[in-house]
Amino acid sequence: MIELDTSAEALRLRAEYDRQVRGRAGNTFGRPVERVGPLIRKTDVNGPGFVMYRDLGGLDGAELDELIADQVRHFAALGQPFEWKWHSHDLPADLPDRLRAHGFVPDEDETVHVGPVAPLAVDAPVPDGVVVREATGRPDLERIRVMEEAVWGFDHGWLPDALEREMSGADSDPGVVVYAEAGGEVVSASWIRFHTGTEFASLWGGSTLEKWRGRGIYRALVAYRARLAAARGVRYLQVDASPDSRPILTRLGLRPVAVTVPYMWRPASAG
Numbered sequence: 001m002i003e004l005d006t007s008a009e010a011l012r013l014r015a016e017y018d019r020q021v022r023g024r025a026g027n028t029f030g031r032p033v034e035r036v037g038p039l040i041r042k043t044d045v046n047g048p049g050f051v052m053y054r055d056l057g058g059l060d061g062a063e064l065d066e067l068i069a070d071q072v073r074h075f076a077a078l079g080q081p082f083e084w085k086w087h088s089h090d091l092p093a094d095l096p097d098r099l100r101a102h103g104f105v106p107d108e109d110e111t112v113h114v115g116p117v118a119p120l121a122v123d124a125p126v127p128d129g130v131v132v133r134e135a136t137g138r139p140d141l142e143r144i145r146v147m148e149e150a151v152w153g154f155d156h157g158w159l160p161d162a163l164e165r166e167m168s169g170a171d172s173d174p175g176v177v178v179y180a181e182a183g184g185e186v187v188s189a190s191w192i193r194f195h196t197g198t199e200f201a202s203l204w205g206g207s208t209l210e211k212w213r214g215r216g217i218y219r220a221l222v223a224y225r226a227r228l229a230a231a232r233g234v235r236y237l238q239v240d241a242s243p244d245s246r247p248i249l250t251r252l253g254l255r256p257v258a259v260t261v262p263y264m265w266r267p268a269s270a271g
Contacts, residue, residue: 002111002246004088005255013114014089014257017238020198022087023054026173037067041074048264049075049082060092068102072265081266087112088259096263104263110240113254117201117234120226120252126180127215130187132224135177138164140186144179147186151207163191172196178224180208180217187212192225199235201225206245218248 004010024040025033031044038057042050051071059067068084075082084099096106126132135141141160148156166175173196179189190205203225206218229237240260241249250256 002109002256002259004111004259005257007255010114010255010257013236013255014112016236017112017114017200017257018054021195021200021202021238022052024195024198026193026195036070039067039071041071043074043078043080049078049080051082051084056091056095058091064092064095065098065102068098072102075265076267079267081264083107084263084265086261086263088261096261099263102265104265107262107264109259109261110242111246111256112258112260113239113241113246113249114236114257115252115254117226117229117237120223120237120254121230122223122226124216124220124223126217126220127182127212130180130182130212130217130220132178132180132220135163135167135179135189140179141177143186144177144189147179147189147209148207150209166191166193176225176228178221178228180212180221182212185209188217188221190218190221190225192228194229194232194234200238201229201232201234201236203237203239218245219252222249222252 025042031042034041034043038053038055038059040052056064071082071084084104086096086099135144138160141163144163145156145159148159163177167177173193175191175193177189177191179186181187188206188208190203192201192203194201203222206221208217226237237254239245239249239254241256246256
């Protein structure tokens with residue numbers, strides 16, 4: 001069971017996250033984006049679609065079921081899977097049951113951590129021989145892909161294109177990719193996304209080669225990105241944290257304010 005911070009400050013941070021981040025479309029990367037009632041719906045014919053929202057505006061009962069069914073019909077007509085991003089404080093409380101009743105399956109949960117930038121924007125040591133750098137072009141991103149494939153054991157051929165879009169700043173939320181290198185080898189990588197028009201930036205990635213774990217590299221990459229955020233006047237950092245990174249982020253001062261679960265719907269032909 002994930003223990004969330006329910007202090008007054010944590011609830012304030014959660015409310016800021018809801019208000020500033022959840023109600024905006026963010027990066028679209030050319031995908032069609034529609035407002036459907038309280039929902040933001042992203043459709044991508046080349047990959048899974050996405051449904052998000054700040055809140056459901058009090059919808060319940062048959063009206064909510066119809067809204068869910070409408071999304072299923074939309075993506076079923078495209079033969080496309082999609083994700084409904086649920087947060088543990090979303091109302092109504094029986095929303096997960098309603099999603100399951102419409103054929104959604106929950107994927108692995110993550111914890112939303114939020115906190116001020118300033119305490120994290122510090123110098124953090126790295127092991128001897130390790131250097132932290134910002135990616136500057138495609139060759140760096142291809143080297144990061146090699147590291148990610150070594151960590152996770154499956155193809156990441158999509159990753160350089162995705163990170164190149166993040167770095168381009170062509171969409172609404174520009175990003176910076178940061179990696180740690182030792183002896184000419186990328187040993188860890190992560191990135192930060194600056195949410196335009198808000199006080200927030202979000203942290204992503206953080207994969208590290210097994211032999212380099214537990215030596216402070218993840219923390220150093222968090223600190224480096226926090227310094228980038230501080231230099232841009234960003235006030236808050238937000239992370240959707242995996243089980244591995246939860247304890248580190250909590251020790252660093254980011255508060256666990258919610259659990260988020262991707263509820264996935266897939267057409268029958270997708271298995």
